[in-house]
Amino acid sequence: AQSVTQLDSHVSVSEGTPVLLRCNYSSSYSPSLFWYVQHPNKGLQLLLKYTSAATLVKGINGFEAEFKKSETSFHLTKPSAHMSDAAEYFCVVSSSGGYQKVTFGTGTKLQVIP
Amino acid sequence: GAVVSQHPSRVICKSGTSVKIECRSLDFQATTMFWYRQFPKQSLMLMATSNEGSKATYEQGVEKDKFLINHASLTLSTLTVTSAHPEDSSFYICSASLTSGYTDTQYFGPGTRLTVL
Numbered sequence: 001a002q003s004v005t006q007l008d009s010h011v012s013v014s015e016g017t018p019v020l021l022r023c024n025y026s027s028s029y030s031p032s033l034f035w036y037v038q039h040p041n042k043g044l045q046l047l048l049k050y051t052s053a054a055t056l057v058k059g060i061n062g063f064e065a066e067f068k069k070s071e072t073s074f075h076l077t078k079p080s081a082h083m084s085d086a087a088e089y090f091c092v093v094s095s096s097g098g099y100q101k102v103t104f105g106t107g108t109k110l111q112v113i114p
Numbered sequence: 115g116a117v118v119s120q121h122p123s124r125v126i127c128k129s130g131t132s133v134k135i136e137c138r139s140l141d142f143q144a145t146t147m148f149w150y151r152q153f154p155k156q157s158l159m160l161m162a163t164s165n166e167g168s169k170a171t172y173e174q175g176v177e178k179d180k181f182l183i184n185h186a187s188l189t190l191s192t193l194t195v196t197s198a199h200p201e202d203s204s205f206y207i208c209s210a211s212l213t214s215g216y217t218d219t220q221y222f223g224p225g226t227r228l229t230v231l
Contacts, residue, residue, distance in 0.1 A: 044209075046221065104157045
């Protein structure tokens with residue numbers, strides 16, 4: 001069984017300040033982890049993914065995430081928020097133990113205040 | 115690379131009619147395609163998984179006779195909502211992956227907004 005928990009449903013930051021979106025997961029197997037971003041009425045865009053290589057993963061638009069096995073976390077960060085970062089962010093886990101399904105987090109809505 | 119398109123982007127139909135949504139992988143061959151449904155301000159709910167040339171696998175609670183999925187080629191999957199009702203109004207999103215395993219990256223289409231009157 002696997003699950004993913006996004007600890008904050010809403011995060012609000014000022015433009016130019018750091019962003020932290022939290023994600024914790026549970027998995028019986030070695031997981032692959034993803035962060036996707038969704039702008040209003042749009043599909044999901046892949047930001048970054050972890051697949052058992054380097055634990056610090058760099059993605060697009062200045063985002064990065066660190067896989068911490070001991071904490072079962074995969075938090076998404078960005079040093080300086082931009083207005084265009086305002087969107088919904090989804091943490092996703094999938095496991096390599098056979099045909100495990102992907103599991104989506106409930107999403108975190110990021111608000112960027114000018 | 116890895117672009118997925120959906121058509122139409124928005125559709126409005128009358129109750130009782132059927133609607134077909136197309137999902138295409140434009141620059142790669144997708145062994146597996148997934149169909150999701152998203153309600154307002156909620157996460158994505160997986161409806162079904164389809165592999166080219168075989169029957170789709172539906173998630174528990176999803177009516178296979180109502181949501182018909184056809185994965186005719188490695189670049190095209192279709193979802194047909196049959197006898198649509200207002201409660202079927204939703205945002206439908208497809209995704210495609212390069213391999214048949216769930217651990218592979220899924221590339222998402224832009225979504226189709228279905229409104230049933």
